[in-house]
Amino acid sequence: MQRATRWTQWVMVAMFAAAGACASMGSSAAQGGGTADGVKLYKRLGGYDALAAVTDDFLGRLFANPVTSPYFKGLEPWQKNRVRQLIVDQLCEASGGPCLYIGRPMQLAHEQLQMDEKVWNAFAGDFVATLTKFKVPDREQRELLEIVGSMKNDVLRGSH
Numbered sequence: 001m002q003r004a005t006r007w008t009q010w011v012m013v014a015m016f017a018a019a020g021a022c023a024s025m026g027s028s029a030a031q032g033g034g035t036a037d038g039v040k041l042y043k044r045l046g047g048y049d050a051l052a053a054v055t056d057d058f059l060g061r062l063f064a065n066p067v068t069s070p071y072f073k074g075l076e077p078w079q080k081n082r083v084r085q086l087i088v089d090q091l092c093e094a095s096g097g098p099c100l101y102i103g104r105p106m107q108l109a110h111e112q113l114q115m116d117e118k119v120w121n122a123f124a125g126d127f128v129a130t131l132t133k134f135k136v137p138d139r140e141q142r143e144l145l146e147i148v149g150s151m152k153n154d155v156l157r158g159s160h
């Protein structure tokens with residue numbers, strides 16, 4: 001329970017305080033991945049397969065969550081797969097891995113969706129639930145939340 005409370009705080013701190021720090025993924029300060037003892041976040045997370053497994057679990061939650069699932073309703077299976085692959089690439093690149101994100105900028109990809117704070121919070125809760133399930137250590141969770149939090153303004157931009 002104490003752990004859950006602490007993570008709620010991290011979500012608040014990392015995802016809200018970091019919001020607005022960067023205009024787009026391309027200019028993210030987190031790009032390249034933080035290092036700890038010279039080891040990139042990508043490596044510390046377990047590399048590509050670990051990131052892909054995290055993405056699959058997390059997207060599964062978003063597709064099932066009543067708050068977030070309506071946004072994906074109109075997507076064909078191939079479109080969901082495409083978004084999935086782009087997110088893997090994006091996380092891989094942002095954490096310092098050997099990937100290249102070739103998708104649209106975050107604002108462009110989400111402005112039609114008109115998402116609000118409530119949707120963001122549901123999204124953030126699912127993301128943390130996945131990281132907890134995969135037993136991602138505290139430090140790496142914080143770094144990932146910082147990366148994701150830096151995109152919040154762009155993801156929600158169309159709705160403000």
Ligand code: HEM
Binds near residue numbers: 103155
């Ligand atoms: C930091 C948070 C987020 C990241 C990093 C992210 C990442 C992405 C990426 C990489 C794409 C594909 C871009 C492209 O088509 O070129 C995408 C598309 C999409 N995202 Fe997100 N996303 C985030 C938050 C959300 C949230 C909270 C929702 C809704 C609950 C959402 C729903 C969608 C949908 C429906 C698409 C498909 C849009 C389309 O094809 O027109 N995203 N996202």
